[in-house]
Amino acid sequence: MTIISASYLDAASAEPLHPAARDVLEAALARGWADPRRRHAPGRDARLLLDNARAAIAECLEVDPEEVGFTASGTSAVHRGLLGLTASSGRGGIVHTAVEHSAVLHALAWREHDAHAAVGVDRTGRVDVEALAAAARVDGVGAVAVQAGNQEIGTLQPVDELDVPAxxxxxxxxxxxxxxxxxxxxxxxLAASARKWGGPSGVGVLVVRRGTRWRNPFPGEDAVDESPFPDVPAALAAAAALQAVLAESAETAPRQHALIDRARAALAEVPDLELVGDPVHRLPHVLTFSCLYVAGDELVDALARRGYAVASGSACTASTLEPSHVLAAVGALTHGNVRVSVGRDTEEADVDGLCRAVTEIVADIRSREGL
Known part of the structure; x- marks a missing residue:
């Protein structure tokens, strides 16, 4: 039996499947099962659905359909997208912010003999654009990796302010x-993951702008799509979810921003609790904090027993038991860390209850430790 938390506050890891995606997925399973490369009727049906998915994603991202590809995951999209840039130029060096997702760091390890460079960030997690531009001018640099917003602390990066060499x-x-x-x-x-916006798991999106030098860095066809036979129903459901989410965003984003502001204000009253990330220039749904003298996993487990599902440590490195490289880069506590991320259905009562629970649990843990 699956147990769903009364308050799911880990939307940055995965959103529940959007109702629009569920409806489309069920319908597409009946028509999109065939190989879209075939010329027979089932194959043409699958091709039509795949083309529709590609066109819908393209419209949402304001790009051309032929620039959009589907991969097996967001991680795969990162690896193919980033390494494909260096493979095409022969310049293997990658300049990146110190707070990139671990998928980017793993891609660097794949080309560990190249001259990569990490550019530091300030206390809010924002990269130094001048230092990044200078690093990008070094010989042998084939690409610059800068995330749109940090998955762990929410800080937005000034991508449009970058002045990298032609x-x-x-x-x-x-x-x-x-x-x-x-x-x-x-x-x-650009790389993205459908499960982050309420699409099915197992669908990544890779966008390569027309005119960009890029080639597949791995064995297989030199195409943006990872496979010539993608999961057509899942791709169409991902597109439907993104369309629905964007249609709702004028209401959802401000509401989520206000919920996180509400949580920040309440948690700021907890002694020796540090709020991490930019309080203004941030993703609307993410809040991370660290508690002195409290283990993050202990706090997460105690919150789970009260019905609050949150994450601890780096969402991408927690399983390794290594300290979060993101928190280390911004100079924050790397222990006692919790990430709260609100979803479509999160309400003020969820946030208020979480904050009361954090206050009580932290006080109890510290009391038991004699602090």
Whole structure:
């Protein structure tokens, strides 16, 4: 039996399947099962659905349909997109912010013998654009990786302010930001993940702008699509979810922004609790904080027992038990860390209850430790 938390506050990891996606997925399963490369009727049906999915995603992201590809995950989109830029130019160096998602860091490790450079951020998590531009001018640099918004602390990056040399393309990991507000425009390749906006898991989106030098860095056809036989129903459902989320965003984004502001104000009253990330220039749905003298996993488990589902540590490195590289980069506490991310259905009562629970649990843990 699946147990759903009374208050799901981990939307930055995955949103529940959007009702619009569920309806489309059920309908598409009956028509989109065939190989879309085939010329027979079932194949043409699948091709039509796939083309519709590509066109819908393109419209949502304000790009051309032929620039959009589907991958098996957001991680795969990051790896293919970023390494495809360096593969095409022969310049393997990648300049990146110190707070990029671990998928970017893993891509760097794939080309570990190249001259990569991490550019630091300030206490809010915002990258130094001048330092990044200077690093991008070094010989051998084939790409710059700058995320749209940080998946862990919510800080938005000034992608449109970047002044990188001509011939050095910008890769933007937009997984945390798609559907959450306007996206930056000064990028050459974009990667995203459908489960972040209420689409099915197992659907990544890779966008390569026309005129960008890019080629598949892995064995297989030199195409933006990871597979010539993608999951057509899931791709169409992902597109339907994104359309619905964007249609709702004028109401959803301000409401979520206000919920996080409400949580920040309440948690600021907890002694020795540090709020992390930019309080203004941020994703609308993410809040991270660290508590001195409290273990993050202990706090998360105690909150789960009270019905609050949140995340601890880096969403991408928690399983390794390594300290969060994002928190380390901004100089925040790397222990006692909790990420709260509100979803479509989160209400003020969920946030208020969480904040009361955090206050009580932190006091109890510290009391038991004699603090």
């Amino acid at each position: 011939g050095v393309p910008v890769f933007m990991d937009a997984a945390a930001a798609v559907g959450r507000g306007p996206l930056p425009r000064r990028w050459s390749v």
